[in-house]
Amino acid sequence: MLVYHLPGTFETREDHLDLLWEAGATGLEERAGLIRAYFDEETELPDAIRDGEWRQEADQDWLAEFKANLRPVQAGRVTIVPPWLRAEIPATQVGLVIEPGMAFGTGHHATTRMAVEALSDLNLNGQTILDVGTGSGVLAIAGALLGAEYALGVDIDPITIPIAEENARDNAVPEGRTAFMVGTLGDDLPGDVVADGVFDVLVANLYAELHDLLVGAYVGHLRPGGPLILTGILTGKLPLVQGALDREGFTDVQVRTDGEWALVTARA
Template sequence: MLVYHLPGTFQTREPDLDLLWEAGATGLEERAGAIRVYFSERVLLPPAVADGEWHEEPDQDWQAEFRRTLRPVRAGRVTIVAPWQREEVEAGQLPLVIEPGMAFGTGHHVTTRLAVEALDDLGLETRGPGAAGARVLDVGTGSGVLALAAARLGARFAYGVDIDPLTVPIARENAEVNGLLPSQVRFEEGTLGLSPLTFPEEGVDAYDVVVANLYAELHDLLAAEYAEHLAPGGVAVLTGILADKLGLVRAALAREGFAELRETVEGDWALLTARRRG
């Protein structure tokens, strides 16, 4: 069996994951701070992912091993599970079924869990006009896990946008698997600056919550867009931030007039929440 060992994690190498699939990878696994990439034969890889090493390993059913070692993720009131783990959701928890696959976001990375916990803490079911439920924008939605979690947690409407055309159909499939309707959650391809402000009702022109699991430099670039897409008093939930780059994101949010910055740090990763002044 051919395994390509690539330094980094799914989070730090997210832009490179599509390159690996396009090169013919049959599976990806994150283990011990590195990415194991499975191939049926040795291939010429693009320069962006050429910093790894090829290894010949004994044949094994890596998919069976992946299923065996994958565990449910409990994040606040939500438990994120693969389809074969439905029966493992504890009573009283909200199940969120995500098919592990090509789209980034199975819920197992610490940043995803932190984001879902932060959404739960916001009380989405009582936010928004008339306390009828929050309207949530998920930027860089990937598999749709954060938008879907928001819908599970009582958001009136969640809208996920991603520039990767491969992710949107997967996010839509995950919505169907979880029984969530287009009136509850919607996914589109595009960038934040170009995406329409899409809502199921007329006369709405901003979101109550923006959530984004991206890296610090992108948060810096998009901070003004976050503010533009949020209603006054709305909350930004930003993660995917390496702890040593918190200062960059704090400064970007302050620059765009956000207040009440709060941070959560777990290991190397951090999450920031902030309120748009209104």
């Protein structure tokens, strides 16, 4: 890997960044008072940026490094691990194996962890769950492993569906206990298990503005008194979500936070 080390930062050398791109840099990074410009081959540079140094560095496998640093995540009664850390699931915990990949939801994001925790606070035995924005399927699968009779995950991104299905298989979720489909609220949901589209629990890890738009639909898909779990909410946007829940008559609104992220629970 060929890297040109240029003294300075993106701020102090702001005017020179374009020169690096024009010279053929494939990427720029700032680290420890240096700008690191990645190149495929050594090239003639303009005078203004000649005060740097060419270095040949060992290739770094970012994916391998990311994977090596993953640790088990405990979320209430559930421990979420990548497949190679199965052995680290404590015997007292429900193990949830998620292959880190293209879809959001390895459990390492505060919002996913808080949502699994909120699911694990409920008695899900025999319940039906609707997971809006399922990503890797992590929340629907957690629900099924915690005893839910049926968890349906929907996502507007088609890439997520085979990934979620594969994760459900990896967790040996019995056939028919989870289902995944491309779509969103407002679409026709499969009616084979939940004929009227009304679920016992609704969980959605999206973002505040979308919760504000969808909250009316949440009411239509949740049985009276059923728990609603919403996350993906930046703490600064909590008033928007709380206002929307008030508007639709949700009760028992409770908030938990982790850093800049919030999770809100309520009852329909």
